[in-house]
Amino acid sequence: MGYGDVEMIDANGIRNDGRKAGDVRPISIELGVVPVADGSCRMKWGNNDVIAAIYGPMEAHPRKIQRQDRAVLDVRYNMAPFSTSDRIRPGFNRRSREISKVTAEALESVVMLELYPRSKIRVEIEIICAEAGTRCVGLTAASIALADAGIPMTDLVISVASGKINDVVVCDLNKAEDNYGEADLPMGVLPNTGELVFLQMDGNLSPKEFQEAWDYNMDAAMVIHEYCVEALKTGRYPQ
Amino acid sequence: MSIPLVPQLLRSHLKELADNDQRLDGRTQYQGRELELEVNVLANAEGSARVRMGDTIVFAGVKFQTMTPYSDRPNEGGLMCMAEVRPVAGRQHEAGPPSAESIELSRVVDRGIRESGCIDTSDLCIIPGEKAWQVILDLFAVSDDGNLFDAFALAGIAALRNATIPQEKFEVGADRPLVVSKTPIMCSYQRVGGRFIFDASGREELGGDERIHITLGDDDHVHSLQKGLKGAFTAAEFTELMEEARKKGSELRKMVHALDGGN
Secondary structure, rough: OOOOOOEEEOOOEEEEOOOOOOOOOEEEEOOOOOOOOOOEEEEEEEOEEEEEEEEEEOOOOHHHHEEOOEEEEEEEEEEOOOOOOOOOOOOOOOHHHHHHHHHHHHHHOOEHHHHHHOOOEEEEEEEEEEOOOOOHHHHHHHHHHHOOOOOOEOOOEEEEEEEEEOOOEEOOHHHHHHHOOEEEEEEEEEOOOOOOEEEEOOEEOEEEEEHHHHHHHHHHHHHHHHHHHHHHHHHHOOO | OOHHHHHHHHHHHHHHHHHHOOOOOOOOOOOOEEEEEEEEEEEEEEOEEEEEEEEEEEEEEEEEEEOOOOOOOOOOEEEEEEEEEHHHHOOOOOOOOOOHHHHHHHHHHHHHHHHOOOEOHHHHEEOOOOOOEEEEEEEEEOOOOOHHHHHHHHHHHHHHOOOOOOOOOOOOOOEEOOOOOOOOEEEEEEEOEEEEOOHHHHHHHHHOEEEEEEEEEEOOOOEEEEEOOOOOOOHHHHHHHHHHHHHHHHHHHHHHHHHOOOO
């Protein structure tokens, strides 16, 4: 089956899960879900279910990983074996390694690492149920968990992916749209400044479509930011 | 671990408490922590459960694969049980290949389930000699505050009892529930401050000695035993623990049965 062969949006612009083009899947956030961690967050986003936990700042060892002027972020993104429809063999693979790397680099842009020289902050992202956009949920959940751990940051990172299905640009791809769609544009936005710290893309978008997808991501990030702030104030979203 | 002093202080504190028949969190000797058990909590697993015991939280997920039956058992499928304690579960857990502790953990849980005979492997055959179901039980720790053994075993059996064989997806018929005829229950005891206690917390484990894991079936038959860590125990102590495990096991079994057929 090739791109565009599966009908995922009808004549009235309603997607296969009932959403309109610009709608985001339902989101819920709960803080403190890993009681033994210094900060944690469980984020459900559509059928994605992600747990992020923070340990540290702590002593960085072995010594060679220490930085004299700042803390190092040790980020691990991992999918649980039962998180997808076909079981995943446990252990690191190339995909999770890449996602861990870009997630770490996105978070390094906001965490005030210079406050903790020679130390390490561990960021653990565990996908326990995956639908589509797990890297976006993981990055957003990690930034909330860092805030929950009381680690100084210049901003949260809100990550969301838009893309194209059947030649229509839509926000926040679900599983079928991710599998059979024509493009996927995940972005990590700093809501206070509108800057980007994470950007990937694959597929095929015209300049006009690209701008549309970009705008969807920016608008969605601002809405999701409100949810995150409420969760950080009260421990959960929705109440 | 590079903190030998703290356990020494903790050990003397635990000894004092034990001498007065007390525990760190105010529990009695054989009292478990507050327990939550939920099933069907993960959309992409064919069976799943979440267990919370105090600050220990684990998930169990069941997946199915097809396998070629072993040549000496052409009419049988298989069961595989894997436990992962990833670094998310606590600051003492490090990334890397599975530790000896987590391998012991999955093998002890596996033996309890396997040896109880609760899964009839001949019921897993699709085409004799060619194709059979392999049941894979993955145990995943989210937060480790002690006694992962009991948490994993309880989540594991609850997930299996609520699992569906995805026959439609593999085009071998209609989906059907996995038949699990028994409910093996593990109860773990650790020597802390000189006496055995049930459901040790993380701090009790840190300052404790040997532990004993007992898995009992519905008819109180023993299916698996494991003694772990340094220490020696007497026959009289073991008899008392078996008696306790019988009482506690039937309570927990009722809890699992109350959730049966949730899917």
